[in-house]
Amino acid sequence: xxxxxxxxxxxxxxxxxxxxxxxxxxxxxxxxxxxxxxxxxxxxxxxxxxxxxxxxxxxxxxxxxxxxxxxxxxxxxxxxxxxxxxxxxxxxxxxxxxxxxxxxxxxxxxxxxxxxxxxxxxxxxxxxxxxxxxxxxxxxxxxxxxxxxxxxxxxxxxxxxxxxxxxxxxxxxxxxxxxxxxxxxxxxxxxxxxxxxxxxxxxxxxxxxxxxxxxxxxxxxxxxxxxxxxxxxxxxxxxxxxxxxxxxxxxxxxxxxxxxxxxxxxxxxxxxxxxxxxxxxxxxxxxxxxxxxxxxxxxxxxxxxxxxxxxxxxxxxxxxxxxxxxxx
Amino acid sequence: xxxxxxxxxxxxxxxxxxxxxxxxxxxxxxxxxxxxxxxxxxxxxxxxxxxxxxxxxxxxxxxxxxxxxxxxxxxxxxxxxxxxxxxxxxxxxxxxxxxxxxxxxxxxxxxxxxxxxxxxxxxxxxxxxxxxxxxxxxxxxxxxxxxxxxxxxxxxxxxxxxxxxxxxxxxxxxxxxxxxxxxxxxxxxxxxxxxxxxxxxxxxxxxxxxxxxxxxxxxxxxxxxxxxxxxxxxxxxxxxxxxxxxxxxxxxxxxxxxxx
Ligand SMILES: Cc1cc2nc3c(=O)[nH]c(=O)nc-3n(C[C@H](O)[C@H](O)[C@H](O)COP(=O)(O)OP(=O)(O)OC[C@H]3O[C@@H](n4cnc5c(N)ncnc54)[C@H](O)[C@@H]3O)c2cc1C
Numbered sequence: 243x244x245x246x247x248x249x250x251x252x253x254x255x256x257x258x259x260x261x262x263x264x265x266x267x268x269x270x271x272x273x274x275x276x277x278x279x280x281x282x283x284x285x286x287x288x289x290x291x292x293x294x295x296x297x298x299x300x301x302x303x304x305x306x307x308x309x310x311x312x313x314x315x316x317x318x319x320x321x322x323x324x325x326x327x328x329x330x331x332x333x334x335x336x337x338x339x340x341x342x343x344x345x346x347x348x349x350x351x352x353x354x355x356x357x358x359x360x361x362x363x364x365x366x367x368x369x370x371x372x373x374x375x376x377x378x379x380x381x382x383x384x385x386x387x388x389x390x391x392x393x394x395x396x397x398x399x400x401x402x403x404x405x406x407x408x409x410x411x412x413x414x415x416x417x418x419x420x421x422x423x424x425x426x427x428x429x430x431x432x433x434x435x436x437x438x439x440x441x442x443x444x445x446x447x448x449x450x451x452x453x454x455x456x457x458x459x460x461x462x463x464x465x466x467x468x469x470x471x472x473x474x475x476x477x478x479x480x481x482x483x484x485x486x487x488x489x490x491x492x493x494x495x496x497x498x499x500x501x502x503x504x505x506x507x508x509x510x511x512x513x514x515x516x517x518x519x520x521x522x523x524x525x526x527x528x529x530x531x532x533x534x535x536x537x538x539x540x541x542x543x544x545x546x547x548x549x550x551x552x553x554x555x556x557x558x559x560x561x562x563x564x565x566x567x568x569x570x
Numbered sequence: 571x572x573x574x575x576x577x578x579x580x581x582x583x584x585x586x587x588x589x590x591x592x593x594x595x596x597x598x599x600x601x602x603x604x605x606x607x608x609x610x611x612x613x614x615x616x617x618x619x620x621x622x623x624x625x626x627x628x629x630x631x632x633x634x635x636x637x638x639x640x641x642x643x644x645x646x647x648x649x650x651x652x653x654x655x656x657x658x659x660x661x662x663x664x665x666x667x668x669x670x671x672x673x674x675x676x677x678x679x680x681x682x683x684x685x686x687x688x689x690x691x692x693x694x695x696x697x698x699x700x701x702x703x704x705x706x707x708x709x710x711x712x713x714x715x716x717x718x719x720x721x722x723x724x725x726x727x728x729x730x731x732x733x734x735x736x737x738x739x740x741x742x743x744x745x746x747x748x749x750x751x752x753x754x755x756x757x758x759x760x761x762x763x764x765x766x767x768x769x770x771x772x773x774x775x776x777x778x779x780x781x782x783x784x785x786x787x788x789x790x791x792x793x794x795x796x797x798x799x800x801x802x803x804x805x806x807x808x809x810x811x812x813x814x815x816x817x818x819x820x821x822x823x824x825x826x827x828x829x830x
Contacts, residue, residue: 254736312742316714340736343692344716344753347704351666356791359693359700376800378584378695382597383800386698389790396700427713429745431731436739448829472830484612485760490739497717497735497755505829512584526827528820529806535587540802544823546809546816556817564821564830 245278246331248303250322251296253286254313254341255433258293261337261399266298267407268364268397269335273300275366276332282413283334285310285321297411303329305420313341316428319348321420326353328418331392333371335364338396340497346394356388359396360515371395379514380537399496399519440491441475447504448474451494451521452482455510455531455550459487464554465509471561477501479517495520509550513538530554572626572723574617575682577672577690577702578645580604580635584695595794596662604637606644609691615757616721617689618649624723627651629682631675633659633668639778640769647764647772654682658783665697667788669705674784677710684749686725692716692753698792707751715746716753723748 249269252259266282273280282299284292287308296302305321326334326349336346338359350357361373362383373395375384443449450469456462462476469476476492483493494501495517506524511517513529513536521527522541529542530550539545546553582588582602589601617628629652630645632638642653656675659668676682688710690703707714719741720733725748734742735755809819824830 314744315716340717340734344700344704344714347699347701348708348714350699350791351701351704351708354789357699357701358792359698372795375698377698378582378588380800381584382588382590383798384698384794385796385798387793387795389793427747427750428715431743431745433736434733434741434743436741472824480756481608484756493739496737497739499738504827505824526823526829527806528823533587535799537800537802539806539808540800540804542806544809544820545806546820548813548816552813553817553820556813557820560817560821561824561830564825568830 244330244332245276246281246329247273247276247278248281248283248331248334249299250318250334250336250342250345251282251284252313252337252339252342253284258295259337259339260404261339263295263298263404263407264399264402265335265337265397265407266296267402267404270298270407272333272364272366272371278332281331283322283325285318287311292412292415294410294412295408297409297413298407299413301413302415303418304415305418307420307422309422309426312430314428314430315342315345315348317422317426318342318345319352320422322349323352324420325418326392333391333393333395335395335397338398346396350394355392355394356390357394357396358386358388360398361395362398362401362515364395364397376515379512380518381535398515400522436491440489443475443477443492443494444499444501446475448472449477449501449503449505450474450507450509451477451479451511452509453479453511454481456482459485462487468554468558471558471565479511508538508542509554511538512536513541572620572624572687572725573685574620574626574628575676575685575688576610576614576617576628576630576645576650577688577706578610578614578630578632578641579607579668579691579694579702580632580637580641581607581694581696590797594796596797604635606641607691607694609693609754611761612757613689613691613754614645614648614650615759615761616754618762619758620687620721620723621649624725629654631656631672633671633783635661642778643772643776644764644769646776647768648762652779653776654779654781656783657780659785664790664792665699665701666705666791669702670709670788671783671785673706673709674786675781678784679781683710686723686748687721687730688712688749688751689754690751692718692755698794703751703753710751712749712751713746714751714753715744717755718752719756720758721752
């Protein structure tokens with residue numbers, strides 16, 4: 243089966259996730275280039291439930307086990323480590339998401355395979371798979387080739403449009419048998435929803451987002467003032483939430499919220515891939531950052547290389563004045 | 571009582587712009603200052619919180635690279651009991667090789683293992699393969715849980731309940747047998763700050779243990795062909811002018827879209 247490309251399907255809480263379709267779209271391109279087939283790998287409790295939307299794949303490999311109801315990277319890696327040596331695909335593509343984080347590296351470590359993470363693109367180059375990976379918070383791109391195949395590739399969200407990989411046509415499916423320990427060392431107990439009560443940033447039209455460039459907790463008040471003038475809400479990047487300056491419900495990104503406001507004003511945010519994934523669909527993105535090479539300027543529609551503390555107070559005054567004028 | 575090991579890694583501080591070296595495949599070492607990886611700082615914090623809650627010890631372990639002494643003394647100043655520097659490793663080794671060196675050293679050094687928990691950051695900004703935790707877990711034949719944001723331990727029952735972070739602020743809870751390797755995403759509290767004076771005091775009063783690395787030939791898994799500054803599709807229209815002018819331009823953009 244040399245040349246086959248496999249895509250690990252991420253199912254979370256009973257749904258195939260969007261990033262799976264993005265990765266299927268990339269997998270389709272690779273399989274066309276290698277001349278192999280594209281196989282979706284579905285781990286779960288029931289074969290009967292193969293989603294018809296996986297039609298981008300030529301086939302679905304299903305490993306059925308009741309312990310596989312929720313994505314659990316340690317168990318997934320154990321299962322995949324049984325299937326890969328038997329069928330020897332060229333590459334296994336894994337969505338690099340919170341739910342599957344660690345699965346690829348664990349699998350590679352089990353089998354001694356090459357593993358390349360944080361890929362934003364993969365293509366065939368002179369007969370080799372060549373991955374382009376984003377490192378250093380999105381500031382450096384690495385072109386990397388694996389020393390051997392099969393290779394395990396962690397694909398960042400956003401590699402391809404999800405519509406390209408979502409095709410309704412139930413592909414043929416093949417069951418693969420796997421052995422799991424009776425009591426796996428890591429056992430899923432349940433999910434907890436985020437505490438309610440705070441602002442729902444996914445419903446706001448205008449978001450003022452603060453990153454580490456805001457420097458101190460007291461300065462968040464400045465962003466609050468701007469958001470109030472605009473009739474919007476404040477959200478932020480992970481470090482701001484990690485510091486306890488904003489509640490977790492205000493975090494934008496892969497572990498936080500995916501937002502799609504009319505306007506997203508990014509203040510002192512570098513634009514790491516995990517953050518960008520949460521805000522890149524905003525209609526209008528304006529970024530203020532002192533670093534002219536900050537990756538956020540790659541996704542923003544408008545950018546300003548400046549100290550946010552020089553601009554924001556003036557902006558608050560202007561917006562207030564504009565509002566007053568409009569009201570009078 | 572819990573015995574916790576924390577694996578700390580140093581990574582380039584990207585507040586400064588990383589410059590690519592003449593070979594085109596690595597960063598110019600003179601352009602980068604090494605700092606402890608942000609997620610590892612959270613791993614250390616979670617370890618210290620576990621010690622405060624259950625008693626026991628925290629041992630910080632790091633490979634010998636420039637700046638490592640500062641990082642290890644800071645860990646001691648924050649409350650770690652032991653700090654171990656693993657020496658004799660090649661600079662610029664892959665994550666796999668570094669993780670393997672750490673795991674093999676832990677295994678052959680008396681007194682370090684068994685530990686109840688081995689904590690490390692879930693990922694570092696220079697990881698091409700994201701493998702520190704997973705490789706250590708495999709080589710020590712322990713389970714691994716990643717994206718961890720909370721740990722509760724029942725030492726008597728030899729198990730832990732760990733919380734994992736999912737998208738949208740959802741938390742998943744898992745039960746896991748000890749010992750376990752955990753990839754920490756965030757500690758329950760922000761990493762504590764220690765004043766420089768306390769770090770200096772630790773440098774005077776405490777010492778680092780230096781252990782020779784137990785290295786074996788590791789297969790090369792990857793080849794980096796080239797590093798480059800990423801191509802940005804489109805990119806922003808940059809607004810120029812004085813702060814007043816820029817504020818006026820932003821305000822105009824918002825007005826055009828009916829947002830003010
Ligand atoms: C598994 C995983 C999941 C993650 N999930 C998320 C997530 O959901 N959301 C998220 O945001 N991150 C997430 N991260 C973290 C992410 O990788 C970055 O570390 C984070 O987004 C960086 O936040 P930042 O841009 O605020 O900080 P930095 O990267 O530190 O950037 C601060 C920026 O502020 C600028 N600046 C400084 N001072 C000023 C000033 N006075 N005026 C203007 N600009 C200034 C600097 O030039 C810099 O660009 C995750 C990481 C991992 C490993």
